[in-house]
Amino acid sequence: MGIEAGASAQLCSQAGAWEQGGCWSLGTWWKEASFHWRRNVTKGSDWLLVRIPCEPEVVEFLAYEIAESLGIGVETEDTEVRFYVRRKDAEPLDPEIEGRLGSILEEVRLFLGSRTPKGYHVSAFSGSDWAGEWKRHFKPLRVGRRLVIAPTWEQVAAQPQDLVIRIDPGQAFGTGHHETTRLCLRWLEEQAVSKEGLHGGSLFDVGTGTGILAFAGALLGFGRVLGIDPDPQAVESALANRRENPACAGVELRCGTVADVKERFDVVVANIQANLLAAMAEDLAERVASPGRLALSGILLEQADAVRSAYQRQGLDFLEDERDGEWCLLAFKRE
Missing domain, CATH: 3.40.50.150 (Vaccinia Virus protein VP39)
Known part of the structure; x- marks a missing residue:
């Protein structure tokens, strides 16, 4: 996990791994408030929307971990975190992402001692006007x-x-x-x-x-x-x-x-x-x-x-x- 109170050694060891790999890019980190986007979604694209209901006190922590671990933009609401991924083949969700997401949810629950997030919902997303939607906000x-x-x-x-x-x-x-x-x-x-x-x-x-x-x-x-x-x-x-x-x-x-x-x-x-x-x-x-x-x-x-x-x-x-x-x-x- 990327966030542990007072865990200086873990912070440094994790960051060292990034630094040695030559990658401390902001492009894969936490995006802006509710303006977390992938603007290359276009009408007819085969994208999936992943929604994760959770308690309000879990939202920021969970969003940070997903953005950091999966390297994607996320959106947050008061009781939900969501993100978008491309569908691969006939799979409802890429198996690698599914496995990593499951681990993130379990670790967040254990670390925060929270009842949520218990799971997530996946649905198709057409991306009819992605750019127009985020520009509106x-x-x-x-x-x-x-x-x-x-x-x-x-x-x-x-x-x-x-x-x-x-x-x-x-x-x-x-x-x-x-x-x-x-x-x-x-x-x-x-x-x-x-x-x-x-x-x-x-x-x-x-x-x-x-x-x-x-x-x-x-x-x-x-x-x-x-x-x-x-x-x-x-x-x-x-x-x-x-x-x-x-x-x-x-x-x-x-x-x-x-x-x-x-x-x-x-x-x-x-x-x-x-x-x-x-x-x-x-x-x-x-x-x-x-x-x-x-x-x-x-x-x-x-x-x-x-x-x-x-x-x-x-x-x-x-x-x-x-x-x-x-x-x-x-x-x-x-x-």
């Missing part, structure tokens, strides 16, 4: 005092002080609707107006996804801004979004990992999985300048202690945590 969103996140196809009635970021997520993570992205956006805005002298400094966005955090940094007045992601699809999405945001034309976007970047930055932000953050602690801490700040998100509350300890061991001073629902952001400094 993706509306402009205000985050913090000045940031407005808007889809590329929506008109925005912006105020003079607003900083508007145009986003078409494609297959990448980052529309601002998930708690972890909002935490990072608000933190960046706070750094931009802080008295610590970091305004105008350099910014490193690790796991940039759609580029949303990098673009926010540029609009908030950071100097050099670099965003990286190991997922080529995510980088393509970020590059397309950069074209939609002319004021962010100077943002650098690369396909790669932290190990590919040698310089240090005044501010570093990483919104990725907790187990990966724990494994990357040494490399990521090395990218923080002196003085400098680091923000980590993508962390469930029960994972915070393990991640915090991993970075304190690298000589960073813990500053604070910010919370939004079941998720948190951990902030550190280097003097």
